[in-house]
Amino acid sequence: MRVKVKRWHGVAVWRWDVPNEEVCGICRVPFDGCCPTCKTPGDDCSLIWGECTHVFHMHCLLRWLQTEGSRGQCPMDRRTWGINFTKLFFLL
Amino acid sequence: MSSRSRQNTINRINTNANNNNNNNEEERGGAIKRTRLDNANYTSTHTFSSSSSSSTAVAAATASSSSSYDNFIGKTSKKYDLVNHGKDLIFPSHKPIPDRPNDAVRQGPQKQPIKKLVIKGLKDKPKLPDNYEEVTWSKLQAAVQAIFNYQRIGTSLEELYKACENLCLHKMAPSLYKRLAGEIEEHLKVEKTKLENNLNENDTLLIVVNKCWQAHCEQMGLIRSIFLYLDRTYVLQTSGVISIWDKGLEIFQKQIMSSSAGDIKKKTMNGLITLIRLERNGDSVDRRLLHSLIHMFIDLGIYCPSFENLFLMETRSYYHHEGISLVSEITVPRYLKHVKKRLREESDRVSNYLDWKTKNPLTKVVDDELIKRHVDTLLEKGFNDMMEDQHADEHIQELGRLYDLLARVNSLDRLRLYFGNYIKKTGSNIVNNVNQESTMVEDLLALKKKMDSIVAISFDRNYNFAHAVKESFEVFINQRQNKPAELIAKYVDLKLKLGNKRMDDLEIEKTLDEVLVLFRYIQGKDIFEAFYKRDLAKRLLLNKSASFDYERSMLSKLRKECGPGFTSKLEGMFKDIDLSRDFMNSFYHSRISENLRTNIKIDLYVNVLTQGFWPTYSPAPLILPPVMAECQEIFKEFYLSKHGGRNLKWQNSLGHCLLAAEFPKGNKELVVSLFQAVVLLQFNDLKLKERISYEHIKEHTGIEKKELDRTLQSLACGKVRVLKKHPKGRDVSPTDSFSVDEMFDVKFFRIKVNAIQMKETLExxxxxxxxxxxxxxxxxxxxxxxxxxxxxxxxxxxxxxxxxxxxxxxxxxxxxxxxxxxxxxxxxxxxxxxxxxxxxxxx
Missing domain, CATH: 1.10.10.10 (Winged helix-like DNA-binding domain superfamily/Winged helix DNA-binding domain)
Known part of the structure; x- marks a missing residue:
């Protein structure tokens, strides 16, 4: 007997590329969950990576940057916030 | 002709004239001409001037009026009531005017003499003969007696009527009335003694009494006609006197039917009651007799208190006994039928010969004795049987009857209680029966359907009963934690899964709606959701869904039922499926997949899931053959290049493949799970009948023991056996070895071996x-x-x-x-x- 795979239906699960059980530094919700304003995790509530390697829910960070006290800095280390674009191909 | 002076003379004569002259005057007045008479002093007497008579004409004069004149006036004016012609008359004062005669003489002669006509009444009143009343009455009496005795009346009816009228006109009505009443009374006394002779013959008593009554009515009718004038004048005008007919009834009642007058009334009533009892027992009786006698009671005014009470008491005791004996003797449905029949009979009875006022108390008595008293017995004894009855139409009718009857006596609450208890009992039997889990949902649906139709048809769509159904379902379905919810989810899965017996759209929709009703009763909706989600995931990922339309319809039903929060994850699953399809499209249009298509030649399709939406699957390790691993890597690379910041984890347990297999007996296509595929790939390029050990397979595929056992079992011991197990047997053990079945042949080209994937494992x-x-x-x-x-x-x-x-x-x-x-x-x-x-x- 000889068999050959002709068609393959695979299933894969994606999750954010962050260490397990890590939480967003702003809202303290796990990255697997969504930010407090969203209802469902996933595509609709994505994460954002900074040049400083810090990760947040994108909604959380944008709201932070809009406050005057933020001065455009990362809330964790007060360095000027810059997006790590290598992680965000889909935004381009 | 007549002069003024002459008139004076006449006047004077007139003053002396006596009353007798009036007559003469009347006779003589031929051609009468009325003249103006200035001082004529009279009121109602007329003055005439006669052309012929000169001396004897009587004229009323005032000049020498005297007391005699006044007397005259007084007499005549009262006797005759003649018409005054106001124009010709002057109404002077009564005072005498002495000078008047002279004036009159001076005025000259009158053209005609005046005649005066005085009309007077009879001097003596005409008188009736002294014995007139007696004579007339004896005539009437004779007639009345003749009527009573059924004889010919000697005198003509008109004459009798006149006689009565005359007596009334001569103010003899009261005594006439009294005499007539006395006559009736006398007659009825005689009748009473006749009746009393019959007292002891129960059979004929009623007939005799009825005859007597009928005769009385007939005779009184005739008598009333004769004495109509009396009825219309004396009776109407005098208060406290009742009409002849009523008087007749009163006397009849007093003489014959009063309780002081002996046993006739009592015996008659008892006789009637006996007759009615006979009719209730099914004998035929003379309804006209009943009708006539009962209406006699009504007319005599003794129906309502005495007869009705007696009748109702008898009815009560009759149905009391009947109820008690029948309720234990016959089945409940038959009993109900019987009660319905009884109620119909009693209402017929009312319309046939009872007073309509009796209807309500009578039905109440029957309701009380036949239904109310036995409500609990009936429900206890028969309700469950009626619910269980297999003849659907019949039992629905019977339950309807039960409902109607209990509604009459306000016992629907009891019925509802039993109804609820029945549902709870039956339902919890279904739910708690561990052996019948496979049919639990269907049984519940059938039960629900049956209960609904009973409520709709038998119970008059009574809201309370519909509520009882709901309540009872909620109680028993939650008696057993979680299992019903799980089974309902699986039932839905069964309906939505491909390969089920085909149902058309309407049927599917209906089934889903029904299931949803059960779902509504369940408290543990999260259990349902979890299982539903797991099954939905399998249907979507393994392409086993019968139709996406059904899936979406079910989803929208759930959303309607539980709100968007409940379904948001399920909707997310559908979204993932759609996104994956789009992504696969772009994948195949990309350059990166070219290698896949040209060299590896595996048609790869990947569903990428968002972790939060789907059920969590425990990771299943698997060592992929290099070709497949390469394939996977290509896809992963492409995916991550499109979606930064993500990680992909493969769910091997959900993958499935289409294998092209060359068997000695021909080429086949096998639809297998990924595990099965990897295992089968181990058998590639083996020599004929060469065996591979369990351990070898395990080592090279990296599949966990449990999963490997299942996979090998499905390949070697299932319906379609691609592999042979050595030694043979149903269960796989680590010491077994396997070889390809060289004789493998099935008549289909494409064979599905992956049914195992759809099955839910215990874990x-x-x-x-x-x-x-x-x-x-x-x-x-x-x-x-x-x-x-x-x-x-x-x-x-x-x-x-x-x-x-x-x-x-x-x-x-x-x-x-x-x-x-x-x-x-x-x-x-x-x-x-x-x-x-x-x-x-x-x-």
Whole structure:
């Protein structure tokens, strides 16, 4: 007997590329969950990576940057916030 | 002709004239001409001037009026009532005017003499003969007696009528009335003695009494006609006197039917009651006799208190006995039929010969004795049987009858109680029967359908009963925790899965709606959701869904039922499927997949899932053959290049493949799970009948033992056996070895071997349950914190009871206690230092 795979239906699960059980530094919700304003995790509530390697829910960070006290800095280390674009191909 | 002076003379004569002259005057007045008479002093007497007579004409004069004239006036004016011609008359004062005659003489002669006509009444009143009343009455009496005795009346009716009228006109009505009444009374006394002779013959008594009554009515009718004038004048004008007919009834009642007048009344009533009893027993009786006699009672005014009471008492005792004996003798449906028949009979009875006023009390008596008294017995004895009855139409009718009858006596609450209990009992039998789990949902649906149709047809769509159905279902379906919810989810899966017997759209929709009703009753909706989700995932990922339309329709039904929060994850699953399809499109249009198509020649399709939406699958290790691994890598690379910041984890347990297989007996296509595919690939390029050991396979595929056992079993011991197991047997053990079945041949080209994938394993089931319980723990925690945040300080018991009212599922108190402990540990709560049963919220 000889068999050959002709068609393959695979299933894969994606999750954010962050260490397990890590939480967003702003809202303290796990990255697997969504930010407090969203209802469902996933595509609709994505994460954002900074040049400083810090990760947040994108909604959380944008709201932070809009406050005057933020001065455009990362809330964790007060360095000027810059997006790590290598992680965000889909935004381009 | 006549002169003034002459008139004076006449006047004078006139003053002396006596009354007798009036007559002469009347006779003589031929051609009468009325003249003006200035001083004529009279009121009602007329003055005439006669052309012929000169001397004897009588004229009323005033000049020498005297007392005699006044007398005359007084007499004549009263006797005759003649018409005055006001124009010719002057009404002077009564005072005499002495000079008048002279004036009159001076005025000259009158053209005609005046005649005066005085009309006078009879001098003596005409008188009736002294014995007139007696004579007339004797004539009438004779006639009355003749009537009573059925004889010919000697005198003509007109004459009799006249006689009566005359007596009335001569003010003899009261005595006539009295005499007539006396005559009737006399006659009825005689009749009474006749009746009393018949008293002891029960059979004929009624007939005799009826005859007597009929005769009385007939005779009184005739008598009334004769004495009509009396009835119309004397009776009407005198208060306190009743009409002849009524008088006749009164006398009849007093003489014959009063209780003081002996036993006739009592015996008649008893006779009637006996007759009615006979009719109730099924004998035929003379209804006209009943009707006539009962209406006699009504006319005599003794129906309502005495006869009706007696009748109702008898009815009560009759049906009391009948009810007690029948309810134990015959089946409930037959009993109900009988009661209906009885009610119909009684209402016929009322319309046939009873007074309509009796209808309500009578039906009440029957209701009381036949239904109300036995409500519990009937329900206890017959209700369950009636519900169980297999003849659907008949039992629906019977239940309808039961409902109608119980509605009459306001006992629907009892019926509802039994109805509810029946549903609860039957339902909990279905739910708690561990052996019948496979048909539980169908049985429940059938039960629901049956109950609904009973409520709709038999119970008049009574809202309370519909509510009872709902309530009872809620009670029994939640008696067994979680299992019904799980089975309902599986039932839906069965309906939505491909390969089921085909149903058309309407049928499917109907089934889904029905299932949803059951779903509504379930408290543990999270269990349903978990299982539904797991099954839905399999249907979507393994392409086993019968139709996406059905899936979406079910989803929208659930959303309608439980709100968007309940279905948001399920909707997310559909979204993932759609996104994956789009992504695969772009994948195949990309350059990166070229290698895949040209060199590897595996048609890859990947569903990429968002972790939160789908059920969590435990990772299943698998060593892929290099070709497939390369394939996977290519896809992963492409995916990550499109979606930064993500990780992909492969779910091997959900993958499936189409294999092209060359068997000695021909080429086939095998639809297999990924595990099966990898195992089969191990057998490639083996020599004929060469065996591979279990351990070898395990080592080269990296599949876990349990999974490998299942996979090998499905390949070697299932319906379609591609492999041979050595030694033979149903169960796979680590010492077994396997070879390809060289003789493998099935008539189909494409063979599905992956049914095993659709089957839910025990572990999966457990896992799902555990996951739900874990979710519930979070819900308990959240609710506890919510309550404590609001109340700040609560005793343990208060907290638990408030929590139970908030939770949508049944929680065990012991579990809640554990959650409270855990919250104290995590410093959400603390115990009061003085009273340890009091909990405080820590901000």
């Amino acid at each position: 999966e089931n457990q896992e799902t349950n555990e996951r739900v319980f874990l979710d519930r723990q979070y819900q308990v925690d959240a609710a506890l914190v919510r309550i404590m945040k609001m109340r700040k300080k609560l005793s343990h018991n208060e907290l638990v009871s408030e929590l139970l009212s908030q939770l949508k599922f049944k929680a065990q108190v012991s579990d809640i206690k554990k959650r409270i402990e855990s919250l104290i540990e995590r410093e959400y709560l603390e115990r009061d230092s003085e009273d340890p049963s009091i909990l405080k919220y820590l901000a």
